[in-house]
Amino acid sequence: MRIDLHTHSSVSDGTDAPAALVAVARASGLDVVALTDHDTTAGWAAAEAARPKGLTLIPGMEMSCRWLPPGERPVSVHLLAYLFDPRHPGFAAERARLREERLSRAERIVDALEVGGHRVSWQQIVADRDGGVVGRPHIARALVAAGAVDSVDHAFATLLHHSSPFYVAKADTDVLTAIALVRAAGGVPVFAHGLATKRGRVVGDDAIAAMAAAGLLGLEVDHPDHRPDERAHLRGLAEDLGLLVTGSSDYHGDNKATAIGAEVTAPEQLEALLVAGTGSAPYQD
Ligand code: AMP
Ligand code: FE
Ligand code: FE
Ligand code: ZN
Numbered sequence: 571m572r573i574d575l576h577t578h579s580s581v582s583d584g585t586d587a588p589a590a591l592v593a594v595a596r597a598s599g600l601d602v603v604a605l606t607d608h609d610t611t612a613g614w615a616a617a618e619a620a621r622p623k624g625l626t627l628i629p630g631m632e633m634s635c636r637w638l639p640p641g642e643r644p645v646s647v648h649l650l651a652y653l654f655d656p657r658h659p660g661f662a663a664e665r666a667r668l669r670e671e672r673l674s675r676a677e678r679i680v681d682a683l684e685v686g687g688h689r690v691s692w693q694q695i696v697a698d699r700d701g702g703v704v705g706r707p708h709i710a711r712a713l714v715a716a717g718a719v720d721s722v723d724h725a726f727a728t729l730l731h732h733s734s735p736f737y738v739a740k741a742d743t744d745v746l747t748a749i750a751l752v753r754a755a756g757g758v759p760v761f762a763h764g765l766a767t768k769r770g771r772v773v774g775d776d777a778i779a780a781m782a783a784a785g786l787l788g789l790e791v792d793h794p795d796h797r798p799d800e801r802a803h804l805r806g807l808a809e810d811l812g813l814l815v816t817g818s819s820d821y822h823g824d825n826k827a828t829a830i831g832a833e834v835t836a837p838e839q840l841e842a843l844l845v846a847g848t849g850s851a852p853y854q855d
Contacts, residue, residue: 576762
């Protein structure tokens with residue numbers, strides 16, 4: 571059994587349409603794939619409609635959150651959520667707020683860029699989102715199209731960098747609130763790439779313990795951005811806190827070099843996740 575529980579399609583910041591993503595998953599020899607776009611479930615239906623025979627599709631999402639250490643700057647964290655009921659009113663309202671927040675924040679970045687002499691097409695950004703959410707990748711592609719930068723990477727390293735004068739932060743969900751919402755919707759919350767120091771500031775063990783107390787059910791341990799020592803530390807925490815352990819590629823199509831299935835989850839961990847998730851069913855034959 572080959573199981574990859576973290577992938578992104580074109581409805582967030584991947585490059586494969588949901589239908590293409592499930593085909594790529596099967597062609598790469600996966601038996602189980604989870605679709606976990608940022609802050610949206612917009613890809614679920616198209617992925618299920620195109621799901622090849624023999625592939626199990628786990629409906630999921632990756633939520634943009636913040637950990638708020640007392641007296642310190644918030645730390646950006648990502649929470650994977652699986653098998654939740656997309657109609658749960660409280661959780662659906664929070665996703666709607668996040669999508670609206672992403673739109674208004676993108677507008678503010680685009681306005682600031684224009685004042686700074688970097689004009690991009692809002693029309694193009696909205697068309698590029700493929701029915702899903704907008705983020706900096708869409709603005710980056712519009713900047714490339716406008717000739718303001720020569721690549722998406724260049725845009726992220728300069729005009730869209732979090733230290734750029736054009737950068738605008740978004741008001742992400744408090745991770746403890748997010749965990750409670752996912753559980754209320756029958757879902758399984760798993761802390762994504764929790765110790766990936768190459769991505770920036772990470773939280774301490776105290777934060778992970780607080781998340782576990784709030785209802786967190788798993789830690790993503792095997793992730794391309796985790797070093798061996800970071801994986802070992804997380805594995806120990808999962809053992810201590812009684813959390814399940816996942817491994818995943820965080821596939822983004824052509825936007826990142828990692829292949830789908832590059833990291834995988836053990837079958838017994840998937841079994842535990844399927845038992846815990848009661849808000850929606852996996853799509854399978
Ligand atoms: P946002 O959530 O709108 O702030 O945008 C951050 C997203 O951009 C993350 O989900 C990353 O996957 C993506 N990202 C970060 N750096 C790059 C890059 N150099 N090229 C393409 N996508 C990137
Ligand atoms: Fe992403
Ligand atoms: Fe993430
Ligand atoms: Zn991701």
